[in-house]
Amino acid sequence: MKKILVVDDSGVQRKMIIQIIQKAGFQNPILEAGDGAQAIQTLATNFQDVGIVLCDWNMPNMNGLEFISAIAKVPAVACIPVVMVTTEGTADKIAEAKAANPNLAGYIAKPFTPEVLQSTITPILQSNI
Amino acid sequence: MNLIHPFLVEALGESVNNSCQTILGIPGTLKDKTIFPEEPCIISSIGFTGNIEGNFSIYISDSNACRLVSKMLQTEIDETTTDVIDGIAEMINVIAGGVKMRIAQQKQTFNISIPTTIKGSRMVILASTGKAENICLHFSVENICLSVTLIYKMHEDKKAVEERKAQAHLDAMQTLNALINNKN
Ligand SMILES: [Mg+2]
Numbered sequence: 218m219k220k221i222l223v224v225d226d227s228g229v230q231r232k233m234i235i236q237i238i239q240k241a242g243f244q245n246p247i248l249e250a251g252d253g254a255q256a257i258q259t260l261a262t263n264f265q266d267v268g269i270v271l272c273d274w275n276m277p278n279m280n281g282l283e284f285i286s287a288i289a290k291v292p293a294v295a296c297i298p299v300v301m302v303t304t305e306g307t308a309d310k311i312a313e314a315k316a317a318n319p320n321l322a323g324y325i326a327k328p329f330t331p332e333v334l335q336s337t338i339t340p341i342l343q344s345n346i
Numbered sequence: 347m348n349l350i351h352p353f354l355v356e357a358l359g360e361s362v363n364n365s366c367q368t369i370l371g372i373p374g375t376l377k378d379k380t381i382f383p384e385e386p387c388i389i390s391s392i393g394f395t396g397n398i399e400g401n402f403s404i405y406i407s408d409s410n411a412c413r414l415v416s417k418m419l420q421t422e423i424d425e426t427t428t429d430v431i432d433g434i435a436e437m438i439n440v441i442a443g444g445v446k447m448r449i450a451q452q453k454q455t456f457n458i459s460i461p462t463t464i465k466g467s468r469m470v471i472l473a474s475t476g477k478a479e480n481i482c483l484h485f486s487v488e489n490i491c492l493s494v495t496l497i498y499k500m501h502e503d504k505k506a507v508e509e510r511k512a513q514a515h516l517d518a519m520q521t522l523n524a525l526i527n528n529k530n
Contacts (some may be wrong), residue, residue: 226460229433232419233369275439277460304443304458307450326447327440328368 219268219345221338222248224256224284225302226276230327234271234302237331243342253279257287264294268345269322269338274303274310286317298322298341302329348479348500350398353452354445355481358402358496361444365437366487370417374485374492385409388426390435390463392442396456400478400498402445404438405469410490417490426465435461441494 221238225231231249238247242311248263253276260267270288274281281301288294299321301314306326308312315321359376366374388411406414408426415433416423423430442458449456483497497505 227432227439229415229418229429230436232429236420265355275458275460298434304440304446306443306447308449327443330368 218246219342220246220248220263220266221342222250222256222259222263222267222270224250224253224270224276224281225273226251227273229274230302234334237334238338240331241335241339243338245314245342252276253281253287254283256284260288260294260297264297267294267297269341270297270299271302271338272299274301274314275306282314282317285314285321289318289320296320298345300337300341302334303327350449350454350500351479351481353449354496355483356480357445357448358441358494358500360448360482361441361493362483362485366485369437369440370414370487372487374487374491377484377486379484386465386467387411387469388431388434388465389469390431390438390461390465392435392438392461393459394442394446394456395413395459395503396454398449398454398456398498399501400496402438402442403495403497404434404441405493405495406434407435407491408465412493413490414487414492421459424447431463431465435463438494445496 223231223234225234235247236333240313245268248259248267256272256278257279258298269311272285281303282344285299288297297320299318301321302325304327311324314324363374366372385407387405387407389403391401393401411426411430411434412423414437415430418433419429439461446456469517478497478499482493484491484493490519
């Protein structure tokens with residue numbers, strides 16, 4: 218079963234995302250990272266098992282845009298579907314994220330309901346078991 | 347006061363209400379005034395820069411913060427753990443994002459920073475000094491009280507300043523012309 222990587226500098230936001238995923242019935246193992254730099258480290262050792270990355274934008278050290286743009290350039294991880302989960306919900310930011318990572322599979326603006334997160338990740342996880 | 351001010355007041359109110367409704371399942375109801383606590387409280391701020399520059403802050407007592415984050419995580423928390431501090435920071439982050447989305451429609455832009463949070467006792471909300479504008483709104487979320495401030499100032503972009511100068515110049519010329527023509 219593929220792993221889900223949740224990247225957000227807010228521990229509470231990560232917990233809320235994980236609760237929603239688990240309440241929706243997904244039993245996939247979950248990895249957490251508090252910024253882009255940690256996410257790079259986590260991906261380096263787990264890239265073959267990660268089926269989706271849920272990524273915040275505004276984070277210290279390495280932000281979400283820098284992270285998704287970096288992974289788009291590394292063939293071994295470039296195809297991992299990425300869903301941005303961020304307060305940066307304006308059209309120009311969505312376009313910037315799409316340009317940074319052509320594999321952007323979804324974009325969720327905070328605040329979001331459990332239903333929105335669930336309906337975004339379900340098809341991705343089902344097609345990428 | 348400027349043209350954007352009433353829009354910011356409305357955007358801040360809507361964003362708090364929407365954030366509470368979406369994250370907690372309870373609307374944030376505007377109140378006339380805060381019941382500002384004698385008890386220790388948490389303040390979390392997030393700055394932003396752009397053609398509007400300033401910061402958003404949330405003010406909430408320790409006990410109200412515990413109840414709010416308990417609702418966020420659907421678990422009982424009765425002391426100000428790192429989750430409580432982090433949860434309040436995430437609330438102001440989401441509220442700021444909501445205001446940003448709403449004012450983007452008004453062609454106003456800003457970039458949000460990372461939140462910082464402080465904890466203390468007997469804090470009082472003061473308006474900022476200088477040329478900044480100050481919005482302070484008080485909410486109750488069920489029986490949880492919180493206050494949110496937006497302190498900001500506008501930066502006119504260079505083109506707008508040039509256009510305004512050119513218009514003032516034109517106005518002065520027309521006024522002068524009219525005065526001279528009247529005399530003749
Ligand atoms: Mg963040």
